[in-house]
Amino acid sequence: EIVLTQSPGSLSLSPGERATLSCRASQSISSNFLAWYQQKPGQAPRLLIYAASSRATGIPDRFSGSGSGTDFTLTISRLEPEDFAVYYCQQFVSSPALTFGGGTKVESK
Amino acid sequence: EVQLVESGGGLVQPGGSLRLSCGASGFTFNNYGMNWVRQAPGKGLEWVSYISSSGRRIYDADSVRGRFTISRDNAKNSLYLQMNSLRAEDTALYYCARDADPEMATILNSPNYFDYWGQGTLVTVSS
Numbered sequence: 154e155i156v157l158t159q160s161p162g163s164l165s166l167s168p169g170e171r172a173t174l175s176c177r178a179s180q181s182i183s184s185n186f187l188a189w190y191q192q193k194p195g196q197a198p199r200l201l202i203y204a205a206s207s208r209a210t211g212i213p214d215r216f217s218g219s220g221s222g223t224d225f226t227l228t229i230s231r232l233e234p235e236d237f238a239v240y241y242c243q244q245f246v247s248s249p250a251l252t253f254g255g256g257t258k259v260e261s262k
Numbered sequence: 263e264v265q266l267v268e269s270g271g272g273l274v275q276p277g278g279s280l281r282l283s284c285g286a287s288g289f290t291f292n293n294y295g296m297n298w299v300r301q302a303p304g305k306g307l308e309w310v311s312y313i314s315s316s317g318r319r320i321y322d323a324d325s326v327r328g329r330f331t332i333s334r335d336n337a338k339n340s341l342y343l344q345m346n347s348l349r350a351e352d353t354a355l356y357y358c359a360r361d362a363d364p365e366m367a368t369i370l371n372s373p374n375y376f377d378y379w380g381q382g383t384l385v386t387v388s389s
Contacts, residue, residue, distance in 0.1 A: 188375035190307075197357055197379035198307065209377065241307055248372035249321035253307040 155179055155247045157254035159240075165262045172229040174257045176242035181222045186246035189218055189227045192256075193238045201240075202227065229259070237261045264288040264378045266358050271383030278348050282383055284341040284358030292316075292336040295361035297373050298343050300354035301382075310356070311343060312373040315364065319371055326352075348387045355382040 156179040166172055176187070184205035190198040200209040202218035205225055215230040229236055239258045245251040270282040282298070298310040311332035312321045320332055331344040341358050361367045362377035 186374075190376075197381055198376075199379075200362065200375065200377045203362065203375050243307075243375060245370075245372070245374050248370055248374065249312055250323075251309050251373055253309070256306050 154250055155182065155244055155252055157242050157244055157252055159242060159254035159257045161257060162255070163258040163260060165260045166232055167262045168232050168234055170232050172227075172232055172236070172259055174227040174229075174240055174259070176220075176225040176227070176254050178223045178225070178244060182225075182244050182246045184221050184225075186244055186248075187218075187220070187225050188243045188245075190241045190243065191236075191238045192241065193235075198241065232259070234261075264360070266360065266378055266380035268356065268358055268380045268383035271356065271385045273386045273388065274348055275389050276349060276387055278387070279344070279346045280348065280385060282343040282345065282356055282358075282385070284380055286339045286341065286358075286360075289360075291334075291339040293364050295364070295367045295373060296332075296334060296341045297359045297361065297376060298330075298332060298341075299357045299359050299376070299379075300352075300385075301357070302351075302354045305354075308354075309373070312361075313341070314367065314371065321372060345385070348385075350387050353385060353387050355384050357382045 158177045160175045187205045189202040192198040206218045239256045242254040313332045329347045333342045359376035360378040
């Protein structure tokens with residue numbers, strides 16, 4: 154099973170600041186098989202990024218994804234109040250044994 | 263508008279059974295693989311089961327294999343999860359989620375990533 158480790162576990166930032174979230178895989182993943190989701194309290198997850206760097210429909214361009222191999226990054230260029238949430242990465246290269254990372258919580262300072 | 267609406271959750275004793283349903287609308291249901299993903303209270307996401315668009319291919323997570331059965335009725339635009347031999351550790355919010363890429367699903371014959379999610383139905387296993 155491929156383990157995804159997200160860091161940091163939580164991030165305390167102010168609106169307007171840049172957020173950089175990391176997702177590290179226990180073995181190399183093709184970037185085509187890495188996605189990112191956002192989850193706000195009481196809501197279902199929302200797809201943000203697929204294929205490591207492609208934004209899903211309707212996702213603002215302040216969200217960007219990058220990376221390859223074992224190291225992937227989600228960047229929020231300037232935090233908006235609605236961006237404070239938990240973010241998860243997910244891989245499906247080992248599908249059907251797909252896995253999610255443990256999540257990074259982005260909190261308002 | 264794509265909508266996924268789960269139902270059937272509730273409180274059940276350990277060893278008991280429950281059947282979850284997910285009604286789909288706003289898209290051609292029989293073109294997409296479907297999944298169940300769960301989230302224990304205060305915890306992260308865990309993929310549970312997948313069923314291909316035709317229903318011919320099914321995969322389950324190790325944690326539920328032999329106890330949970332995913333199925334679908336394309337005529338009714340519905341997805342199901344039959345859960346037997348429930349344990350306390352199955353307590354979670356259960357989401358149905360649509361495979362985002364039907365072409366990739368056809369090539370891989372397995373789940374990929376998820377573009378639409380329902381709001382979830384809560385399953386509590388407790389005596």
